[in-house]
Amino acid sequence: MVWAGRLRALPLRILWGPRLRAWASTMAPPPRFFALELPGCTLAHFAVGTDAPGAPADPRVAALMATPGRSYSLCVPVAPGGDPGARVRAARLHQRLLQQLDRGPLKRCQLHRLLCYPPGGGAGTLQQGVLLHDPSDSPDTRRALLALLDSYLEAPRPSLGEFLVDDATRQLWQRRWELLDGQGWRQVEPEPVGPALEPDLHPAVPDLPSAGVFPHREAARAVLEACTAVIPEARAMLELVDRCPTRAQKGKFPVIVIEGLDATGKTTVTQAASESLKAVLLRSPPACVSQWREVFDDEPTIVRRAFYSLGNYIVASEIAEASARCPVIVDRYWHSTAAYAIATEVSGAVQHLPPAQHSVYQWPRDLLQPDLVLLLTVSPEERLRRIRGRGLEKTREETELEANSIFRQKVEECYRRMDNPGCREVDASPPREEVLRTVLSLIRTSCG
Numbered sequence: 001m002v003w004a005g006r007l008r009a010l011p012l013r014i015l016w017g018p019r020l021r022a023w024a025s026t027m028a029p030p031p032r033f034f035a036l037e038l039p040g041c042t043l044a045h046f047a048v049g050t051d052a053p054g055a056p057a058d059p060r061v062a063a064l065m066a067t068p069g070r071s072y073s074l075c076v077p078v079a080p081g082g083d084p085g086a087r088v089r090a091a092r093l094h095q096r097l098l099q100q101l102d103r104g105p106l107k108r109c110q111l112h113r114l115l116c117y118p119p120g121g122g123a124g125t126l127q128q129g130v131l132l133h134d135p136s137d138s139p140d141t142r143r144a145l146l147a148l149l150d151s152y153l154e155a156p157r158p159s160l161g162e163f164l165v166d167d168a169t170r171q172l173w174q175r176r177w178e179l180l181d182g183q184g185w186r187q188v189e190p191e192p193v194g195p196a197l198e199p200d201l202h203p204a205v206p207d208l209p210s211a212g213v214f215p216h217r218e219a220a221r222a223v224l225e226a227c228t229a230v231i232p233e234a235r236a237m238l239e240l241v242d243r244c245p246t247r248a249q250k251g252k253f254p255v256i257v258i259e260g261l262d263a264t265g266k267t268t269v270t271q272a273a274s275e276s277l278k279a280v281l282l283r284s285p286p287a288c289v290s291q292w293r294e295v296f297d298d299e300p301t302i303v304r305r306a307f308y309s310l311g312n313y314i315v316a317s318e319i320a321e322a323s324a325r326c327p328v329i330v331d332r333y334w335h336s337t338a339a340y341a342i343a344t345e346v347s348g349a350v351q352h353l354p355p356a357q358h359s360v361y362q363w364p365r366d367l368l369q370p371d372l373v374l375l376l377t378v379s380p381e382e383r384l385r386r387i388r389g390r391g392l393e394k395t396r397e398e399t400e401l402e403a404n405s406i407f408r409q410k411v412e413e414c415y416r417r418m419d420n421p422g423c424r425e426v427d428a429s430p431p432r433e434e435v436l437r438t439v440l441s442l443i444r445t446s447c448g
C-alpha cells in the first residue's frame with residue numbers, strides 16, 4: 001500500500017501518458033455524474049470519466065479533495081433489478097453500509113452524502129452513497145474499506161472509488177477499485193474528474209414514485225410484500241390493508257386534514273376543533289398500526305414510507321365510515337408522508353426540490369380525498385419553544401428537525417407545493433383560542 005501513498009506526491013502526468021490515455025479511452029466505462037452535499041446543504045456537481053481532463057472541477061470539490069487527507073466514494077445502485085424486492089435489498093444495504101462507516105478506523109472519516117447518476121439520469125439509474133474524507137490519509141482506512149467490500153458477497157456490491165490530486169496540475173482523478181477473478185482488489189486506470197452542470201431536475205426525483213412517494217396503493221403494497229421475509233410486521237400490516245376497500249368513498253360530511261411540522265399545534269387544534277364541530281377525530285398512522293411504527297421508523301425510506309402510505313389507506317377506510325355519520329378531522333394524512341419522503345430523499349436545500357406542479361406533489365389517484373387541508377405553520381423559534389415546553393423525549397426526526405433547519409424548510413415547502421388538494425396555510429403562532437377561531441372559520445367558509 002506504500003506505493004499508493006506515494007502516488008499522490010507523483011505528478012500524475014508521468015504515470016498517465018498519451019499512450020496509456022488512448023488505451024484507457026477504449027476501455028473506459030461510461031461517464032458518471034455526481035451530486036455532492038457540502039456543509040450548509042449546498043450541492044456541488046462533478047463528472048468522472050468525461051472527455052475533460054485538465055478542466056477544473058467545481059472549486060468546492062477541488063478544495064475538499066485538496067485538503068490534507070484522502071477522499072473515497074462509496075456507492076450502491078438504488079434499483080439493481082428494478083423490482084421492489086431489489087430496491088428494498090439495495091436500500092437496506094445502503095443503510096447497513098452507513099452504519100458500518102460509523103465504526104473502527106472509518107469513524108474518523110468525514111462523510112458527505114453523494115449521489116451518482118449517468119448522463120441524462122432517469123428512474124432506476126441512480127446510485128446513492130457517500131464521499132468519505134480521511135484527514136489522516138491512513139492506509140488503515142483503505143484496508144477497512146476493502147474489507148467492508150469483501151463482506152458484501154451478494155449483488156449489489158457497493159463500488160469504491162478513490163480520488164487523487166495531481167500535485168503539479170491540481171487536476172483531480174478518480175480510480176475505482178475492482179475485484180479481479182482470483183487476484184483480489186485492484187485499482188483500475190485513473191479517470192479525470194471534471195466539472196458538471198447542475199441537472200434541471202434533482203437526480204433522486206425520477207425514483208421517488210418507486211422509493212417513497214407512492215402514486216397508488218399497489219406501489220406501496222409491493223414494497224411491504226417484498227419485506228415480509230425479513231420484517232414479520234410487514235405481513236401483519238398487509239393483512240390489515242387488504243381488509244380495507246380498494247376505493248374507500250367519502251360520506252356526506254366534510255373531512256378536514258390538519259398538517260404541519262412537529263409541535264406546530266396539530267394535536268391541540270384537532271382536539272379542540274373536533275370537540276367544537278362534534279367531529280370524529282382520526283390520525284394517520286392509525287392506532288391499529290402504531291405498535292409497528294418503531295420497527296418501520298428504523299428502516300430505510302422506501303420501507304418506512306410504504307408503511308406510512310399504507311397507513312393512509314387504512315385511515316381512508318376509517319374516514320369513509322365516519323364521514324357517513326358526522327364531520328371528520330384528521331391529524332396528518334398523505335401530505336405528511338409525501339412531504340417528509342421528498343425532503344429526505346432530495347439532498348441539498350429548498351432550491352433543489354422538484355418544481356411546483358411536479359407529479360410527486362399530486363394526490364394518489366386511489367386515495368380518498370379530504371375536503372380541506374390546513375397547514376399549521378409557526379416560526380422556527382416558536383416551534384422550538386413549544387418542543388422544549390412539552391418536555392417530552394424527542395424522536396430522532398424531531399432532533400433532526402431541530403438541528404437541521406434546512407430540512408424543516410424543505411418539508412414545509414413541499415407541503416406548500418402539494419396539489420389537488422393543496423394546503424391552506426394557517427399562522428399557528430397566536431394563542432390557542434385565536435388559532436382555533438381561524439381554523440373553525442376556514443372550515444365553515446370552505447365546507448359550508
Ligand SMILES: Nc1ncnc2c1ncn2[C@@H]1O[C@H](COP(=O)(O)OP(=O)(O)OP(=O)(O)O)[C@@H](O)[C@H]1O
Binds near residue numbers: 429
Ligand atoms: N397556539 C399555541 N400557543 C402556544 N402553545 C401552543 C399552541 N398550540 C399548541 N401549543 C403547545 O405546543 C406544544 C406542541 O403542540 P401540539 O402537541 O399540539 O403539536 P403537534 O403539532 O401535535 O406536535 P406533534 O406533531 O409533535 O405531535 C404543546 O405543548 C402545546 O400545548
Ligand SMILES: Nc1ccn([C@@H]2O[C@H](COP(=O)(O)O)[C@@H](O)[C@H]2O)c(=O)n1
Binds near residue numbers: 262309332337338
Ligand atoms: N401520515 C403520516 C404521518 C406521519 N408520518 C411520519 O411520522 C412523523 C411524524 O409523526 P408524529 O406522530 O410525530 O406526528 C413524520 O416525521 C413523518 O415522517 C408520515 O410519514 N405520514
